[in-house]
Amino acid sequence: MMMNDMPQEAVQEQTRRIGDVVLDLQNISLSFGGVKALTNISFDVREHEIRSIIGPNGAGKSSMLNVINGVYHPQEGRILFRGEERRKMEPHVAAAQGIARTFQNIALFKGMSVLDNIMTGRNLKMKCGLLAHAMFWGPAQKEEIEHRKKVEEVIDFLEIQSIRKTPVGRLPYGLQKRVELGRALAAEPSLLLLDEPMAGMNVEEKQDMCRFILDVNDQFGTTIVLIEHDMGVVMDISDRVVVLDYGKKIGDGAPDEVKNNPEVIAAYLGTSH
Amino acid sequence: MNTATHTAASAAAPYLSINNVEVIYDHVILVLKGVSLQVPKGKIVALLGANGAGKSTTLKSISNLLRAERGDVTKGSIEFKGARIDQMTPNDLVKRGVIQVMEGRHCFGHLSIEENLLTGAYTRSISRAELKDNLEKVYHYFPRLKQRRSSQAGYTSGGEQQMCAIGRALMAKPEMILLDEPSMGLAPQIVEEIFEIVKDLNTKEQVSFLLAEQNTMVALRYADFGYIMENGRIVMEGDAKELATNEDVKEFYLGLAGEGRKSFRDVKHYRRRKRWLS
């Protein structure tokens, strides 16, 4: 009963909502010393879609995300974001343009509480200066409270009310992942990059996480780039999938297409799937 | 329902046994509330449970790495091959054949992959040739590592680091491996491979395993016996095959509801979980 509230129109709506290309990566190459992490890779991401990147370990998936938000600077290639070409750019500029992300090896601020971690996500939107903060009076206080409200919304959304004040270092892995998602969401990004958000989770937790991702995608229209090794998840929730192997693109398309691509099967999925 | 299997497990002379262990972090945070479990010789035992249930803590209390995190075993005892091991140093434990592969990789970032593997054999005094043999064996299991052998481990990808950590433990030639979330962050193919390796080591070299895993499906497929942990307590135990068919387990840990696997897209967003104990 309960599992059937997703009516048929919703599925149609999904196909409808996908818009134009927002992020276009053209001929990206990246190497570290002798290691070629990415070789001549091109793909695009459309507005509102969930775009997954899969591939074996060391294929260059994380490096790809790092290229998108400016942590790595590719030696070759062009990146077009909302039609603008971005040459060398710094991560905080990407953040200012509405790109947020989570990390493969949790990169929360260990010494801070959950609340503070998520509050940092709103950093970009806060305008008050140092002196105002020191006084904590008038505008600074108002601003703080206002943003706190937003953050509480995120906390409610992710159902982590009970651990608000806990230092994140003490949380189990799965919850840390969720907090990290919260931090990214707090920035109200238009493009969300998720690097293995479900690693180390059991099925139930993965289901929760999927739900969050889908809801974000639905409710806020956020475009999502997702790296994930759980094929069940990837095939179920993505709109299109890119497959990387040894830094090269070996497949790109709808989940079903990719799943049946022999090259992908050989390189990644293996026969047991 | 699980009394029968329980006796079965204890009947096969316990090799590693944990009795009623209680662990407190930082003098105030009580994490394990009396955990008991056994690993029979030559078996693979899976320790399952949600995030924060205390799986890693259990493993660390065995390998005695807790103290480095200001955690303490305040009650209970841990025995391996009939001898108490709760006061031993990790070094002694490794020499006795118990080694842990920690969750979260923990490779030595500044050492190359090969040096990482070589440090794994620190406790053994073996000839150069034998060392080389061992190294080759690990490379045989993980060909990817061979390709990256001279890269600094800190710069390799997440999955490569995971392989490195497991390979490093294998270099110690252990009899009992405590594997903490080996599948985390690995490509499905590799997960499968790793479990094959586990099985291989288990059958060919009689290595016993206690593995904490979130990937219940795979874990139960390879394990002989399973424990399910919630909130610092063991709430269910049984033969792996039985657990895999248990309805609750199926629903909550395998995501299989009645008629089979359900799409992630369709799972509803409501609190489904029934807690055995909270």
Add this chain to the structure above:
Amino acid sequence: MQFFFEVLIGGLLSGVLYALVALGFVLIYKASGVFNFAQGAMVFFAALTFVGFRELLPGLTGLDPEGALVFWMAFVLALGAMIVLGILTEKIVLRPLVNQPHITLFMATIGLTFLVEGIAQGIWGANVRGLSLGIADEPVEWIMDSANMLVSKFDLFAAALAGVLVASLALFFQYTKVGRALRAVADDHQAALSIGIPLQQIWAIVWAVAGFVALVAGLIWGARSGVQFALTFTALKALPVLILGGFTSVPGAIVGGLIIGASEKLAEVYIGPFVGGGIEGWFPYMLALAFLLVRPEGLFGERHIDRV
């Protein structure tokens, strides 16, 4: 020009002496990630213990106080003391602090500095003592004669000694099992424990070796300026060497030493007069700082890895 080279060579040779102290830091840092501020105090302790025994022994044994036998007996006893100090440090200070943040360990070594200074002076008294190693601190004659340039015999001897130490330690770290384990420990205490590397043993070994290096440095420096409390300040000379060479590199210590020594002396002679002199206190630090801006991990240091 002759003067320039004289200053240059003098500087290079002094630099080697700085490197000798820096080496002790590198050893411990490399093996445990601990920035051992007590190294200076250890140099003092070692030298003081050595002269202490050297004064004591003739009275006890009736041997010739200037003889080789007394020298070596004192050396061995002092070395023994350093090893004991190393082992105790491991037991009392480091073991309980495994896996703690580096700054905590750093602070602990500052505490250790007080402890070691207090113990050294408590045992041997605060007296300032002379120390002669039997190598005169005089110019090498033929260089003096042929080029009218001043190159000290003593400094040459010290440089050679430092060279041997550096070479053997570098080899040890790179190619032996224990050396590898030492580097592993520095990266991740807990992971090192998990694969059975006996941290205790490893640390005791390193601290003992660092003690040996401190003893050598203490003898050389003690012979230069007397055995007195100020030997602890040699640490301050070693720090810029250390950052320039890289905390984790044994050869870096020597190269850093050479660079710092030479440029500090040249700066004092050629820039000093314009700003009123006495710039040796900060110049090496500024130089090292400027250098770091180009290479944040020093010349040969390991890069800080932060991958996301």
Add this chain to the structure above:
Amino acid sequence: ASEQFIGLPSYRVGPFGSNGASLYGGWIDYMAMINERDGGINGVKLSWEECETEYNNARGVECYERLKGKGATGNTVFQPLSTGITYSVLEKVAQDKIPMVTIGYGRTDAADGRVFPWVFPMISTYWTQASAIINYIGSKEGGVDKLKGKKIGLLYHDSAYGKESHAILDKLASKHGFTVEKIAVASPGNEQQAQWLQIRQAKPDYVILWGWGVMNATALRTAQKTGYPREKVIGVWWSGSEEDTVPAGDAAKGYTAAGFNVAGANYPVVQDIQKHVYGKSKGNMEDKGRVGSVLYNRGVVHGIITVEAIRKAQEKYGKGKALTGEQVRWGFENLDIDDKRLAALGAAGFMPDLKITCADHEGAGKVKFQQWDGAKWTVVSDWISGDQTVVRPMIEESAAAYAKEKGITPRDCSKEM
């Protein structure tokens, strides 16, 4: 009976702990000797308490405050033995009415007692010393007029202390027509290669060593290494103790240094200490071999001056009574240790005669020179005075500036008794 309390802010650890041990040893031993031999000063026993400062200003101030109220009449004299601490308590002592005695260190212009009634930089100030050293060099050259055209190197500790030498030497240089080559050594001074190569290059006729701590031994060592004759190196009194020459070993042989007291254990006053204090195994020195060393004897000088001032004050305020700080100050200001008194104290030739007045808190203004022969110091000159015609105006000028800054009206000494 009553007791006279003296607070001792001492330093026995840290880089100068070695110096401190000798100095405080001599001082405490002298006071102990007075108690043992004479039963105190007219029956008033001396009592004291040490307070470790580690040569650190903040701790010095804490010691000052802590010691201030101790004893029946409070602390009656404060002798910080650190210029930094001297400055830190300079204003406090006037408020608290505790005389401060700084012998051979401290604030030079405090020699003007009209502006600094509570401070006594006795025997000789740095400026007087510098002038005396030039006079000594002059005497070796056959008269100060022979200094014309000579070059004198000044190797100084690069700190406020070292720079005390600059103004006075510049003045003397222009007066006598020599040049000064100033070379700074960064603290602590355990490396002087560059400096001595510069000296080797400049070839000065003499080098004045204005050092402290490890800098001294290193200077002598490096002088040897660069071939500069030690006979031409003249040290100040903080560079002229066994603590400076012993660690330099052979390199110190021939080196000469100034001092306002001499070394040697054969003076009657030291003999008395040996007999009455060490004889009863009550000595303060852990290393008895250092009794009679320069710094030990300097401590004895501190003791003598302190005791004599109290004795003097008792003459006015009542013999056999414990005095207040204010009363002891009078004792200091009217101190007059002439040769006769010195002989009576068993210290003839041990320290210069000393007469303090309301205007002149320095008193003697003389130093002796001693040469290190490789094992001990031997006196090589008589008491040599500084050139007061140069020094005194400088002091008065500086003191007047201070008085102006602080709004102090100098005392009129003709009205003081």
Add this chain to the structure above:
Amino acid sequence: MLYREAGQFKASYIEDQQIFPIRQDKIGFIAILAFFSLVVPMIASEYWLQAILIPVLIFSLAAIGLNILTGYAGQLSLGSAAFMAVGAFGAYNFMLRIDGMPFIAALILGGLCAALVGIAFGLPSLRIKGFYLAVATLAAQFFIVWALVKFPWFSNNSTSGVISAQKVEILGFAFDTPVSKYLLTLAVVAVFALLAKNLVRTTTGRSWMAVRDMDVAAEVIGIRPMRAKLSAFAVSSFYCGVAGALYAYTYLGTVEPEGFSLDLSFRILFMIIIGGVASIMGSFLGAAFIVLLPIFLNVAMHALFAGTMPAGLASNLELIIFGGLIIFFLIVEPHGLARLWQIGKEKLRLWPFPH
């Protein structure tokens, strides 16, 4: 069960954002402040005020400064004493050279000088990390002290390099007694501590901590490491500078550049490590501990061994115990006294149940 937050609910975020969301804490804080500003001046002796309370307060302020940089922003610095020196000499020169300069303004200007110097020496932190940076801050330590000695202008050409602080007067009231100096210090320190507390719990503080915990991640979410690090250097040096000025004006009265030695920098570092990294309260606890410990040891040694032990040995024993206690405290609680306090509170919350 005195210490319980149960039953205290917060109806608005304003309430939850307060410095002391728990009522007992707030009452405790007010009580402590009242005690130190009303009771202490009446009962404390001159010695306590002058030699203990004033320095403890001043060092607390310096420790807060260092804590901002090291504890909150994660940039290890060994140059705090030098920044104090800049503050002291800065304030001195403003007082000296500008007629009618109000003291408080000079104090703040001195702090601003220190902040500027701090920013200059903070620039390398953009590239350099960890101990490399720590050693690099030694450059500041040595260079600043050298410059203050070398250029007589800073000390108004005093031959000895020592400056004597001018009289402190605010609105015609002269602060020249220990009590008044103490109250002035207390007021300045309390205000600045409050400001610091505000800073660290708002965006500025969060961006510092973010950079400390993981600078790549911080940058990715839009925090500019440069701004965060430099602002931390500026604010930290400002605090140290103000502390330095107070050190000169309400504590010692006269200061010389050499007084701001590396030793002092270490002492301040000890304060934050022993007190508690990233804790304002820890800064106070640490300062009190490090100021009091040597004094306590010295007094104790005299009480116990006066006369029976050679003086040199006694002094060395003090040193040994001091070092030993530092290590002991680090082992017992690596997170400092502030953490012990917190654990105490947590236990109190659970009390009488063990868990």
